[in-house]
Amino acid sequence: MAAKLMKAVQYFGYGGGAAALKIGGALAEYVVAKENLTVARPPEILEIDGAGLPLAALTAHVALTHANIHLDRSSERKNILITAASGGVGHYAVQLAKLGNTHVTATCGARNLDLVKDLGADEVLDYKTLEGASLKSPSWKKYDSVVHCATGIPWATFKPNLSETGKVIDLTPGPFTFMTFAMQKLMLSKQQLVPVILSPKTENFEYVVNLAKERKLKTIVDSTYSLSEVSDAWTRIISGHATGKIIIEV
Template identity: 70%
Template sequence: MNKMAENLMHALQYSCYGGGAAGLKHVEVPVPAPNQGEVLLKLEATSLNPVDWKIQKGMLRPVFPVKFPHIPATDVAGEVIKVGPGVTNFKAGDKVVGTLNHFIGGGLAEFAVAKESLTVARPPEIPAAEGAGLPIAGLTAHQALTQSAGVKLDGSGKQVNLLITAASGGVGQYAVQLAKLGNTHVTATCGARNMDLVKSLGADEVLDYKTPDGVTLKSPSGRKYDAVIHCATGIPWSTFEPNLSANGKVIDITPGPRALLTFAMKKLTFSKKQLVPMIIKPKKENLDYLVKLVKEGKLKTIIDSKYPPSKAEEAWAKIMDGHATGKIIVEP
């Protein structure tokens, strides 16, 4: 290998807001170097999340991305090639799962730099694609259930009646599986074609979101929901409200301006029913817990589709479309 080729890698990047899949360009860029507390990974799989295209569209400006050009995507599985100063948990050759910094991205490339603090070991039983699906989607489901909805995943505590919307999507599929580790009754909504899948993940009741009951979100067994893990978009508070128990809450994992306004209004009126906007805070120990569950066969990553890096634009178009069943993976 000549010196030139050795220090360059293939990547996809975009140079301005907007443009969708067509805005992604195949480029050769220098392989990044790990700094203090970082590891350099050779990527084996990257999973896409809706936030990736939202950043490109400019919906999170001026925070994300920090600068252009930007290599998108953050959820990765790979092999440690090199460790930066101060790294103690990993060495070259270790297989890992990690989430990269959203400010910097870097997932749609051959190599990426990850913080040791957001990287966990990946046991040999877990294929790269399954591992790469976990970070943002799995951690969002975990945080919504354990922190916001108060579900204890060891099965203790009183029963919690849950509604999970868009249960066949990236976050929803993990939310159903994780919820059923706790003492819960799960009602889930999804499209007609995914009802059997969502039942197989453990949901007690499944609604086709296009039917009258699906539109009103009524539980077939007449239950009121203690918490809603809201993974869909475009459902107004007025649809949730009559279905909630006295202290029921809607945990909105993609809160927009309207959700934040509703949240403020409910606070002002001292309503016991609450809309809770959730911002994900990735934690290493929680990611480690999810990886262990996959290893033990208690959690699985449902994969919608896999694309080689040469067709990553197709994966991007698919995540923007919003109808994937489970996770979309780019895998060399």
Template identity: 65%
Template sequence: MAGKFMRAVLIHGYGGGAAALKHVEVPVPVPRKDEVLIKVEATSLNPLDWKIQKGVIRPFMPSKFPFIPATDVAGEVVKVGSHVNNFKAGDKVVAMLRISTGGGLAEFVVAKESWIVNRPAEVSAVEAAGLPIAGITAYQALTQSAGIKLDGSGKPTNILITAASGGVGHYAVQLAKLGNSHVTATCGARNIEFLKSLGADEVLDYKTPDGAALKSPSGRKYDAIIHCAITGISWSTFEPNLSENGKVIDITPGFSTFVTFAVKKLTFSKKQLVPLFSTPKSEYLEILVKLVKEGKLKTVVDSKQPLSKAEDAWTKSMDGHATGKVIVEP
């Protein structure tokens, strides 16, 4: 691919939303010795992508401009670096890209071998592309922070998932049900039946009084709350709904999260607020791909757009009301 050019979408600085995305032709990247060159078949967008554009993580990310956004891709291996042993040209894969360098909104990307997983024929590129950030975040929140065993061998647990129809939330509902949990979910009225179809036992419209108060229709107290909503919910709303040793796992922690976390630790409170920072690991991604292959987990696609209309996908993601994942295809 040396000397070849590809279509890509760039941002040249902070801010501007979808209007700031620029369609360009740039050289196809060359894989280093521990990297793989992938022809992209599907890319999924995450709130992290437009938050980086907004400057939420500045000055750490991106590492430099111009910057090609998106980190979750699925496609076919085209070329491998000299030290790559586990992949070869023609392999179908799903990959996580470095957050600091991105690269997903393009026809080709390079990814480190250690962040790539084989994709079986039973798992489509679109299904796989949705998994890395959203799926791994849901997996870690449930299995590590909430202690859920996905084989169903753990004790019955009451779980609440806020913003459950979104990217992380819709995976969390499905994974929690695999783990012998009673799941209460919050969403907008239009997604109530959708979440029931994913296995949610109780669904709350967040705009109703009971939904805003997070009250279980059956009067249950929650052993864990997976807080996926971008909009803030105060500790005073969470606390009365928690069981004696319940915890809130906040996947988008802000300053107030860390203040409450510290206060609860210092006062030895049995009820805890836990900030979660997802750690991308290929072993987690392998587990999720296997569950998709077995039909135990599915990626729900809100919408698909071609790379030429990446702005539409960006706008949809920024809107915050996508049901499942927003996908871009070259």
């Protein structure tokens, strides 16, 4: 996800990914936003922490909704895998998933194993090891759902690790994802690769903001850059090694 911008004012909003295709998006000191794309910032949330919530926390929340995870713990216990769990979306997904009745297995780089564990993951895999690359749960659990925040992992790697009706919620879908999804629908497959194009509602945004206000959801900040250092921020993003969010300050 791109770096997020939030002005030190009473409101912040979201716009990026699929939403940006419809309403536009840029890094700027001032922006005009529709009222239904903004939520009042509670004073309990610092600007730098709140800046990460759109769109990353929203994306994580929508993904867990697709995975049928009820964050009030009202659903039956489920096993869930979160890939790239130390990234912008992933670190929120781990925290949100643990609000539900879940056993969370997560993947990340070796330097972030302890961080992801501290965020609540029950099991953490180093994706560069053979065990991590195979995505197998150390406790041999089959996943009911996967919140897939990474790229480059083939369906064949996920399939043997899924439960009979397991779903992979793909947050970075490409043409292959959509073709696979269509074929699985035609074949009435119980296991599915599900592409997600984010189209959040204001109530989704209000929900994650309230969680942050109640200290149930925190933002991990990788680094901050000034508006004049945007090119350096993008270099950091593209490197794929950021932990949590990269923030632009104005």
